[in-house]
Amino acid sequence: MKGYITVGLLILSNIFMTLAWYGHLKFKELKWFENAGLITIVLISWGLALFEYCFQVPANKIGFQGNGGPFSVLQLKVIQEVITLIIFVIFSMIFFKNESLRWNHAVGMCFLVLAVYFIFKK
Numbered sequence: 774m775k776g777y778i779t780v781g782l783l784i785l786s787n788i789f790m791t792l793a794w795y796g797h798l799k800f801k802e803l804k805w806f807e808n809a810g811l812i813t814i815v816l817i818s819w820g821l822a823l824f825e826y827c828f829q830v831p832a833n834k835i836g837f838q839g840n841g842g843p844f845s846v847l848q849l850k851v852i853q854e855v856i857t858l859i860i861f862v863i864f865s866m867i868f869f870k871n872e873s874l875r876w877n878h879a880v881g882m883c884f885l886v887l888a889v890y891f892i893f894k895k
Contacts, residue, residue, distance in 0.1 A: 779836030
């Protein structure tokens with residue numbers, strides 16, 4: 774069960790992370806952000822990143838073997854990276870429709886999935 778909780782928290786964390794890191798690129802399309810300066814955007818992104826940490830830290834604490842969880846530190850990191858990639862691809866397809874997913878992107882993603890396989894291989 775701790776593994777599922779960990780992955781769920783990592784998914785939530787990465788949603789907020791992606792919004793904090795890349796969401797501001799679409800803020801200018803919103804009426805109330807059209808005149809926002811860099812400092813305002815940074816502060817908003819920090820606010821979003823706070824929620825990222827509110828999910829990321831418990832996910833790692835719950836999921837880490839040293840705390841009774843099922844994952845090593847390396848496994849947690851690789852899981853997080855693959856979740857980040859999946860969330861980012863979904864985000865970019867929804868919010869940045871002019872971006873295209875090409876064959877080389879798909880190959881790179883396959884290599885990341887292979888990284889998960891090899892990290893978990895005993």
